[in-house]
Amino acid sequence: MAEHSEHIVSPKIYGIVLAALLVGTYITVQAAKIDLGRWNIVLALTIAVTKMTLVILFFMHGKYSARRTKLIIASGFFWLAIMLVLTLADYTTRHAEPSRSQLVTPALNTPV
16 A cells, blocks of 8 residues: 655645735735726736745645646646636726716706
8 A cells, every 4th residue: 555645734834825825815905995097806816826835835735736737737727827818808808888877867957
C-alpha cells in the first residue's frame, strides 16, 4: 500500500493569508464607496480574483497539488476569463438607461 502524505502548511502562512483576505475585504468595501465610472467593475473583479487566488492556492492547497490538479485549476481560470470577456463585451455595448426614479411625467410633474 502506497503512503499518501499531504503537505502541511504552517499556521503562520494561514494567518498571513487570512490577514490578506481581510484587507482585501476592507478594500472592497472602501472601493464600493468610490465612483470610478466604468472602472468600478474592473476594480471589483480584480480584488475578487486576487482573493479567490489566495483561497485556491493556500486554503484549498492548490499550490502544493499534483500537476494534473494545477492543470484543472488553470483551465478553470481560463474558462473564467472567457466568461468575463464575453460579459464585459456585452456590458460595454449597452447604452445607459435612466432609472425609473428619474422619469417624470411632464404634465403632472410627478414620478411615473
